[in-house]
Amino acid sequence: MPQVGIIMGSDSDLKVMSAAAKFLEEFGIGYEMVIISAHRDPAALTEWASTAVSRGIKVIIAGAGMAAALPGMCAALSVLPVIGVPLSGKNLQGMDAVFSIMQMPPGVPVATVAIDGAKNAAILAAKILATADSALMAKLEQFTADQKAQVAEKNARLQEVGYERY
Numbered sequence: 001m002p003q004v005g006i007i008m009g010s011d012s013d014l015k016v017m018s019a020a021a022k023f024l025e026e027f028g029i030g031y032e033m034v035i036i037s038a039h040r041d042p043a044a045l046t047e048w049a050s051t052a053v054s055r056g057i058k059v060i061i062a063g064a065g066m067a068a069a070l071p072g073m074c075a076a077l078s079v080l081p082v083i084g085v086p087l088s089g090k091n092l093q094g095m096d097a098v099f100s101i102m103q104m105p106p107g108v109p110v111a112t113v114a115i116d117g118a119k120n121a122a123i124l125a126a127k128i129l130a131t132a133d134s135a136l137m138a139k140l141e142q143f144t145a146d147q148k149a150q151v152a153e154k155n156a157r158l159q160e161v162g163y164e165r166y
């Protein structure tokens with residue numbers, strides 16, 4: 001049963017957004033993934049976002065580039081938490097999308113991750129789901145501990161071999 005809805009404005013967004021799907025798969029979190037454009041097909045977006053709750057979706061991850069209306073419109077059309085992923089790849093390297101997605105009016109929040117930060121969007125979605133899922137919380141605690149161990153390993157190697165041989 002999908003708990004996360006991953007939506008993007010174009011197939012040109014897919015390469016970056018696939019990092020979100022990959023993380024959710026690693027964590028055993030069901031998701032659906034769709035390409036729907038807010039500007040090119042607003043009716044399809046309205047249908048998808050306004051029925052997300054009834055499909056069992058709990059968090060929406062929305063990636064878009066350029067004018068990037070998609071995350072904001074998902075937040076307008078659904079009460080679900082929306083995580084926006086500003087995408088680069090066009091002329092302004094994602095600065096256009098990041099400002100668009102961040103600047104939501106009061107009352108309609110979108111949590112915005114870094115430009116092309118699809119993996120972090122999935123981690124944040126997992127953290128939201130984990131507040132009501134203790135098994136998932138335990139997996140995230142392990143994930144955090146693993147990351148910490150990796151940094152310690154890197155530092156130990158640096159101390160051992162020095163920066164030139166690292």
Ligand code: RP5
Nearest residue numbers: 009010012013064065066087
């Ligand atoms: C946005 O416009 C999409 O999210 C995409 O990042 C960008 C350009 O889309 P394409 O022209 O590549 O289809 O709506």
